Amino acid sequence: MYKIVEKKVLSETVKLMKIKALLVAKKAQAGQFIILRIDESGERIPLTIADYDRKQGTITIIFMEVGKTTKQLGTLNVGDSLLNFAGPLGAPSEIKNYGTVVCIGGGVGIAPLYPIVKALKEKGNYVISILGARNESLLMLEKEIKSFSDELYIATDDGSKGQKGFVSDVLQQLIDEKREIGMVMAIGPVIMMKVVSDLTRKYGIKTLVSLNPIMVDGTGMCGGCRVSVGGETKFACVDGPEFDGHLVDFDNLMLRNRRFICEEEESCKLAGV
Amino acid sequence: MTVRKTKHEMPEQKPKDRIKNFKEVPYGYDEKTAIEEAKRCLQCKDRPCVIGCPVEIDIPGFIKHISEGDFDKAVEVLKTKTSLPAVCGRVCPYENQCEGECTLLKIGEPVAIGRLERFLADYEKNKGVKIPKKGKPTGKKVAVVGSGPAGLTCAGDLAKMGHAVTVFEALHAPAGVLMYGIPEFRLPKKIVEAEVDYIKKLGVDIKYDIVVGKTITVDELLHDYDAVFIGTGAGLPRWLNVPGENLDGVYSANEFLTRVNMMKAYKFPEYDTPIKIGKVVATFGAGNVAMDSARTALRLGAEKSYIIYRRSEKEMPARDEEIGHAKEEGVIFKLLTNPKRFIGDDKGLLTQVECIKMKLGEPDDSGRRRPIPIPNSEKKIDIETAIIAIGQSPNPLIPKTVKGLKIGKWGNIDTDEDGRTSIPGIFAGGDIATGAATVILAMGAGKRAARAIDKYVKSKK
Ligand SMILES: Cc1cc2nc3c(=O)[nH]c(=O)nc-3n(C[C@H](O)[C@H](O)[C@H](O)COP(=O)(O)OP(=O)(O)OC[C@H]3O[C@@H](n4cnc5c(N)ncnc54)[C@H](O)[C@@H]3O)c2cc1C
Ligand code: FES
Numbered sequence: 028m029y030k031i032v033e034k035k036v037l038s039e040t041v042k043l044m045k046i047k048a049l050l051v052a053k054k055a056q057a058g059q060f061i062i063l064r065i066d067e068s069g070e071r072i073p074l075t076i077a078d079y080d081r082k083q084g085t086i087t088i089i090f091m092e093v094g095k096t097t098k099q100l101g102t103l104n105v106g107d108s109l110l111n112f113a114g115p116l117g118a119p120s121e122i123k124n125y126g127t128v129v130c131i132g133g134g135v136g137i138a139p140l141y142p143i144v145k146a147l148k149e150k151g152n153y154v155i156s157i158l159g160a161r162n163e164s165l166l167m168l169e170k171e172i173k174s175f176s177d178e179l180y181i182a183t184d185d186g187s188k189g190q191k192g193f194v195s196d197v198l199q200q201l202i203d204e205k206r207e208i209g210m211v212m213a214i215g216p217v218i219m220m221k222v223v224s225d226l227t228r229k230y231g232i233k234t235l236v237s238l239n240p241i242m243v244d245g246t247g248m249c250g251g252c253r254v255s256v257g258g259e260t261k262f263a264c265v266d267g268p269e270f271d272g273h274l275v276d277f278d279n280l281m282l283r284n285r286r287f288i289c290e291e292e293e294s295c296k297l298a299g300v
Numbered sequence: 301m302t303v304r305k306t307k308h309e310m311p312e313q314k315p316k317d318r319i320k321n322f323k324e325v326p327y328g329y330d331e332k333t334a335i336e337e338a339k340r341c342l343q344c345k346d347r348p349c350v351i352g353c354p355v356e357i358d359i360p361g362f363i364k365h366i367s368e369g370d371f372d373k374a375v376e377v378l379k380t381k382t383s384l385p386a387v388c389g390r391v392c393p394y395e396n397q398c399e400g401e402c403t404l405l406k407i408g409e410p411v412a413i414g415r416l417e418r419f420l421a422d423y424e425k426n427k428g429v430k431i432p433k434k435g436k437p438t439g440k441k442v443a444v445v446g447s448g449p450a451g452l453t454c455a456g457d458l459a460k461m462g463h464a465v466t467v468f469e470a471l472h473a474p475a476g477v478l479m480y481g482i483p484e485f486r487l488p489k490k491i492v493e494a495e496v497d498y499i500k501k502l503g504v505d506i507k508y509d510i511v512v513g514k515t516i517t518v519d520e521l522l523h524d525y526d527a528v529f530i531g532t533g534a535g536l537p538r539w540l541n542v543p544g545e546n547l548d549g550v551y552s553a554n555e556f557l558t559r560v561n562m563m564k565a566y567k568f569p570e571y572d573t574p575i576k577i578g579k580v581v582a583t584f585g586a587g588n589v590a591m592d593s594a595r596t597a598l599r600l601g602a603e604k605s606y607i608i609y610r611r612s613e614k615e616m617p618a619r620d621e622e623i624g625h626a627k628e629e630g631v632i633f634k635l636l637t638n639p640k641r642f643i644g645d646d647k648g649l650l651t652q653v654e655c656i657k658m659k660l661g662e663p664d665d666s667g668r669r670r671p672i673p674i675p676n677s678e679k680k681i682d683i684e685t686a687i688i689a690i691g692q693s694p695n696p697l698i699p700k701t702v703k704g705l706k707i708g709k710w711g712n713i714d715t716d717e718d719g720r721t722s723i724p725g726i727f728a729g730g731d732i733a734t735g736a737a738t739v740i741l742a743m744g745a746g747k748r749a750a751r752a753i754d755k756y757v758k759s760k761k
Contacts, residue, residue, distance in 0.1 A: 050515050070572035111472040113509035246470045246511055248535035249555035255546055279546050282648035286548050290574030297569050
């Protein structure tokens with residue numbers, strides 16, 4: 028059993044939890060994820076590691092309540108426990124000095140971006156962060172990310188904070204200003220990662236994206252998480268979750284992520300969440 | 301005395317009933333039938349059946365006790381060589397092993413050794429399993445990675461020898477393929493749980509959610525334990541590598557079966573994990589995994605369940621019993637047929653598979669006749685779900701993360717007969733060493749490795 032030792036409500040649908048998981052905390056690195064199961068009848072779901080504390084032995088997860096499991100997770104409180112919590116899974120981010128990096132986080136993708144921003148800064152990169160969300164209330168971790176960024180830009184769909192528009196608009200401006208960009212890291216909704224990758228491809232800027240396909244085991248056993256990268260089938264749970272954005276077949280990923288949408292709705296309805 | 305030429309029938313659920321539930325198909329022998337069947341055994345002096353058994357169970361020995369009605373004695377004989385009789389009595393490919401060597405084959409059917417093994421295991425279970433005495437504590441610690449039949453057997457035997465054993469399992473449930481792969485209707489999970497319970501009662505500690513190579517490394521284990529056994533199985537699904545394999549509706553058998561068995565998707569929405577299945581399901585491959593998938597599809601409500609296989613019936617690798625059960629249940633076999641591509645609609649949903657007819661040519665390296673495509677024989681078949689069950693490769697996680705570990709051609713861990721790897725103190729066995737094989741072979745490997753580990757840790761200061 029893995030105890031919830033801290034809980035914060037970041038917005039109406041986004042919550043942060045610190046989970047006691049000694050072994051995972053000992054090994055966790057930026058870019059990796061965990062798989063959890065709440066109880067005996069629960070589903071196994073992957074969540075990216077938003078932060079870790081080796082001394083306290085905790086892992087921070089930040090999740091948006093979108094399906095049955097995340098909604099149920101949101102109802103749990105400090106002192107409650109999760110039945111299963113396995114990790115750290117996947118390959119860590121490739122953290123090195125690229126010169127100037129642009130870190131783009133969209134919506135709940137801002138959470139997994141945070142440890143990567145931190146690690147890239149610590150490696151001596153000049154970090155430009157761009158955070159995007161539908162509106163101000165869905166933005167998170169702005170202060171934390173700012174403290175490890177040399178520049179921070181914000182874009183919201185409705186203009187309630189920062190620039191009105193998309194993160195890719197901000198990126199386009201940086202490119203137009205002829206900024207030397209060594210690497211772009213983009214985490215967020217599939218469509219956002221696709222748009223960013225399409226943009227950077229034109230300029231030949233190396234782009235990494237972190238993918239979030241449906242998973243079951245997270246150990247490379249089921250192939251449910253497979254994605255097409257450069258025409259090859261890769262398992263996001265072991266080969267990823269980060270891939271070269273210029274090679275990912277985002278359309279196929281969007282399709283595969285809709286596989287169980289009807290069942291998810293049924294499940295939510297029955298659970299009354 | 302004349303010997304009955306055929307096995308005694310084992311009563312079963314009727315096909316039309318059983319395809320509507322996940323309950324076990326055969327009911328097993330009662331005591332009277334078991335004794336009658338045991339009496340068919342000729343007690344041959346040269347014991348060919350024992351030679352056919354990968355773990356050399358004293359088969360005529362336990363059968364003799366059954367024929368005399370002394371089931372307790374029979375259990376004792378059986379259990380000196382196997383630690384998972386209730387499992388092996390249900391899933392062993394007897395026809396290629398013990399029963400394939402039986403002298404009675406000359407006049408008819410062999411002794412139903414598998415059914416008798418199952419009978420004994422169930423008899424013992426109903427009576428309450430005796431926990432054998434543990435050996436005197438040796439003060440040695442052994443780590444076992446993976447809780448499939450190889451790992452469990454190795455752990456159980458080491459515990460009996462008095463070593464302190466900890467099993468590290470990546471998933472939240474024990475027993476590997478026995479839990480996530482083989483379906484409830486063939487191997488009830490209660491039986492698997494009872495076997496695991498027995499191993500735990502021997503003093504073995506099982507830790508879940510530990511993905512070795514990620515959560516903890518083999519090197520770290522080797523530091524904290526006197527020896528490490530790796531039994532991580534052959535969990536990597538193989539693909540057909542044809543266009544359209546990533547469409548919505550195409551599963552690997554591992555994903556399909558794991559959702560249904562381990563995650564209990566057949567009880568959705570009582571359990572949260574979903575499974576989606578169309579009216580027409582096609583399973584590719586003809587091994588046990590394929591039969592399990594095709595039969596599971598029927599139970600989930602598929603109206604038509606196809607097995608699509610590129611060779612002929614003779615080459616199908618599944619156990620005879622699985623093929624027979626699948627046929628009785630109405631699985632449709634499309635043989636000498638090979639998929640070329642999957643076709644989807646504008647939403648990316650699988651709608652068809654295009655296949656080509658095959659004929660058999662000369663034998664290939666495996667000794668089986670090589671299938672050759674017949675030109676211009678392509679045909680499209682309407683399907684909504686596809687399950688790829690053409691085999692699994694060794695799980696690459698550990699081979700990739702242990703420096704200096706010698707790896708074989710197929711990504712398997714190289715070992716000697718007793719499971720020693722290229723690194724002293726690291727042993728391996730089961731599917732990770734042999735490639736996808738059988739429960740009994742994995743169990744046998746676990747047993748031999750336990751003896752080698754015992755020797756190794758005792759020789760260590
Ligand atoms: C659907 C299906 C049907 C089958 N039917 C039959 C049959 O009828 N008869 C028969 O004899 N055989 C059958 N087999 C084959 C048989 O199940 C296997 O040969 C046998 O289970 C292999 O045992 P194992 O212990 O080597 O590995 P597995 O049973 O694969 O167990 C490996 C275990 O290791 C764990 N693991 C993997 N990686 C790690 C890691 N890094 N850290 C920690 N744990 C890890 C896995 O989660 C798993 O629990 C079938 C297989 C399948 C898939
Ligand atoms: S989640 Fe099963 S292989 Fe990646």
